[in-house]
Amino acid sequence: MKKEYQIYGIRTVIEAINSDKDIDKIFIQKGLRGDLIAELETLVRKNGISASYVPVEKLNRLSKQNHQGVVANISPVEFHNLDDLVLEVIESGKTPLFLILDQLSDVRNFGAIIRTAECTGVNGIIIQKKGAAPINADTVKTSAGAAFNIPICKVDHIKDAMFQLQASGIQVVAATEKTEQMIYDIDFKLPSAIIMGSEDVGISPSVLKLTDHKAKLPMYGSIGSLNVSVACGAFLYEVVRQRLS
Template sequence: MSDSKIFGLHAVKEALETQQDIDKLFIQKAISSAGIKEIEHAAKTANIQISYVPLEKLNKLSKNGNHQGVIASCSPIPILDIENLVENAFKSTPTPIFILLDQISDVRNLGAIIRTAEAIGAQGIILPKQGTASINEQTVKTSTGAIFNIPICKVDHLKDALFFLKSYDVKSIAATEKTDQLVYDIDLNFPLALIMGSEGKGVTSGILKMVDYKAKLPMLGSTSSLNVSVACGAILYEIVRQRL
C-alpha cells in the first residue's frame, strides 16, 4: 500500500475539515491566494507539517494533475490518538513498551525502527506531528509491512506525551551519550517509554530534562556513534533479554 495524495484547493480543504490523517502538506513556493492562506491556517492549527516546494515537485507528486499549488500526503495507515494507544496497550500487558522518536527525519530509519519494534512486541510508536519523517511508501517498504501490525500515534509535542505516560506510571528512558550509565545497568522490567533522538542532534535537551533515566550503549571501537535504528534495536533487545 502506498501513501495517497489529495490535490487541489477544494479537495485539500475538505480533507482538513474532515480531519483525515494528513501526514504532510506540499505548497508551491511563492504562491499566495485566499484559498492557500485558508489551507495554511487550518494546517498550522492542526499542527500538520508544511513543505514549500517548487512547481516541478508538485507536478511530479500529482503526475501533472490539477493541483492548484497544494497537495496533501495522507498516511497509508490509521493514526491513533495517545489516549487510545495507551489504554489499549495496558489491556494487552501490564508492562508495555512505547517508542518515542524525537526528530527522526530519515524515512528508512523510521521504517527500520518500526520493524524492530513490532518484532519485539512493542505496544506503540509515538511521533511528533512536526519535524519527523513522513509515513509514506518508503517507510512501509523499509518496515517490510510491520507498520501495519503496530499502533502509530502522533502528538503535537513529545513533552505532552511524556506527561500523559507518567500519569500511567510509565517510566521513561532516553538513549543519549550524555550519561555514564549503560543501558545494561538499568532494570527495565516496568512499563517504559524509550526515547530515541535524531542521529545529528540526539534527544533534545527539553526531553532529556524530563526523563527518568538516561542510558547509552558501550562504544568500544573508534566509531563514536551508531545509526539510530541500530541503536534502538540493541536497546529493545536488551529489554527483551531482561524480560524473558
C-alpha cells in the same frame, strides 16, 4: 509516492484537513494568491501540518493531474490516540513497552525502527506532529509492512506524552551517550518507554531532563555513535532479554 497516498487540488486538500485526514506534508506552489489559498494556509498553521512552497515544476513532477498548485501526501496508516492506547495496554495485563522518537527525520531509519519495534513486542510508537519523519510509501516499504501492524501515535508535544506515560506508572528511559549509566543497569522488567533521538543532535535537552533514567550502549570503536535504528534495536532486544529471563 503512490497515488493512494496522494491528494491534489486546493478544495480537496482543505476538505481532507477538515475531515481529520492524517496529512504528512503539503506542497504549495510559490506565489499562489486568493481566498482559498489563504484558507488552506490558515488550516495548515492551525493544525501544525508541514508545508513547503515549491516551483510549479516540482508539483508537475509530483502529480500529472490538475493539481491547482497544491499536492498533499497523506499517511497510509491511521494514527492512534495515546490515552486510549495506554489504557488498553495496561488493561490487557501486558507489561507496557513504548517507543518515543524525538524528531527522527529519516524515513528509512523510521521504517527500520518500526520493523524492529514490531518484532520485539513494542505496544506503540509515539512521534511528534511537527518535525517527525513522515509515514509514507518508503517508510512502509522499509518497515516490511510492520507499519500496518503496530499502533503509532502522533502527539502535539513529546514532553506531554512523557508526563502522561509517567503518570501511568511507565518509566521513561533515554537512549543517550550523555550518561555514565549503561543500558544493562536499567530494570526493563518494569513498564517502560524508550526515547530515541534524531540522527544529528540526539534527544533534545528539554526532553532529556524530564526522563527517569538515561542509558548508553558500550562503545569500543573509534566511531562515537551507532545509526539510530541499530541503537534502537540494541535497546529493544535488551528489554526482550530481561523480560525472557
